[in-house]
Amino acid sequence: MKRRSFLHATALALPAIAGGGAWAQTYPTRNVRIVVPVAAGGSADKLSRILAQQLSEQWKHSVVVENVPGASGAIGTLQVVRAPADGHTLLLGGDQLAVSLAIGTPLAYDARKDLKGIVKAVVNPQLLVARPSLGVKDFAGYVELLKKRPGEVTLALPGGKGSLQHLAVEMLNARLGLRTNNIPYPGGGPATLDVLGGHIDTMLITLAAATQNVRLGKLVALAVTTPTRSKALPNVPTLQELGVAGYVVESWQGLLAPAATPPALIAQLNRDIVGVLRRPDITAQLEDLGFNLAAGTSGDVDKTIADDATAYKKVALQANIQSA
Numbered sequence: 001m002k003r004r005s006f007l008h009a010t011a012l013a014l015p016a017i018a019g020g021g022a023w024a025q026t027y028p029t030r031n032v033r034i035v036v037p038v039a040a041g042g043s044a045d046k047l048s049r050i051l052a053q054q055l056s057e058q059w060k061h062s063v064v065v066e067n068v069p070g071a072s073g074a075i076g077t078l079q080v081v082r083a084p085a086d087g088h089t090l091l092l093g094g095d096q097l098a099v100s101l102a103i104g105t106p107l108a109y110d111a112r113k114d115l116k117g118i119v120k121a122v123v124n125p126q127l128l129v130a131r132p133s134l135g136v137k138d139f140a141g142y143v144e145l146l147k148k149r150p151g152e153v154t155l156a157l158p159g160g161k162g163s164l165q166h167l168a169v170e171m172l173n174a175r176l177g178l179r180t181n182n183i184p185y186p187g188g189g190p191a192t193l194d195v196l197g198g199h200i201d202t203m204l205i206t207l208a209a210a211t212q213n214v215r216l217g218k219l220v221a222l223a224v225t226t227p228t229r230s231k232a233l234p235n236v237p238t239l240q241e242l243g244v245a246g247y248v249v250e251s252w253q254g255l256l257a258p259a260a261t262p263p264a265l266i267a268q269l270n271r272d273i274v275g276v277l278r279r280p281d282i283t284a285q286l287e288d289l290g291f292n293l294a295a296g297t298s299g300d301v302d303k304t305i306a307d308d309a310t311a312y313k314k315v316a317l318q319a320n321i322q323s324a
Helices: 002-026 043-059 071-081 096-102 139-148 164-176 188-196 207-215 263-277 280-289 298-319
Strands: 032-036 063-067 089-094 115-130 154-157 181-184 202-206 220-224 250-258
Touching (some): 032 043, 032 071, 043 063, 043 089, 043 115, 043 188, 043 202, 043 207, 043 250, 043 263, 043 280, 071 089, 071 115, 071 250, 089 115, 096 164, 096 298, 115 164, 115 207, 115 263, 115 298, 139 220, 164 181, 188 207, 202 207, 207 220, 250 263, 263 280, 263 298
Parallel strands (some): 032 089, 154 181, 154 202
């Protein structure tokens, strides 16, 4: 009788044990797709491809990066929101999720309800750059040029209208009494190509997307938007150093999944991805590009979106930035 009771109790316990560890044993069962909701060539693309290569080796399944630009990231994001919540379709998202909430962009999803954070991978300065042929050597020269030619100097917005770059530029212009001719782009890649080609004068872009071109002398770095300088470009001053007191804009990038993804799977994804990010060789590679490592908990992503949406709403109102 005792043996039967023991076997019965064991049988009842097995499903719970299997359920608790099932994801570690069975995920992934096929290729994993990382949707990057901007055009190829920018900082999000660089980060996602580094992660994809390392996770492919670890998971023994291909991790495929797919760029799905359009509508300030909404098209690609919606694909992830509508995907099965099984961890095989992930989003490389960032600050635009909060910005869209702040400016009231009409969307078919709510990032706070329809997505679940996996990991806030990196934080980034925004970098103000100019094409060398513009003749601007530093930030003082940039300000002088804009005062001489108000509203004429073109400035690329890699995230498009209503992006973090848009907010940051309007904040800066308002503080200094300047005007720029802002040109929206679907990502850092195409924006950079037009600046390098001499079609656009200046650009505000995630530092990691421009580091190599600055080092090669193809772009002139004028200032970063963070309170401290970047280790990747230590000679580039902050806007605070240059006299714009209190000016801080910091972007972030990370991975998210559909909201219904099981907590156990979210936890496994966080462990695996954080493990990759904190490997010394990967950390060094990311920092050399200009990223600053975050690699925190899944809750960090959700809190950042909520907090940033509140903060950016005030900025958007002050700069009169509204959804298209």
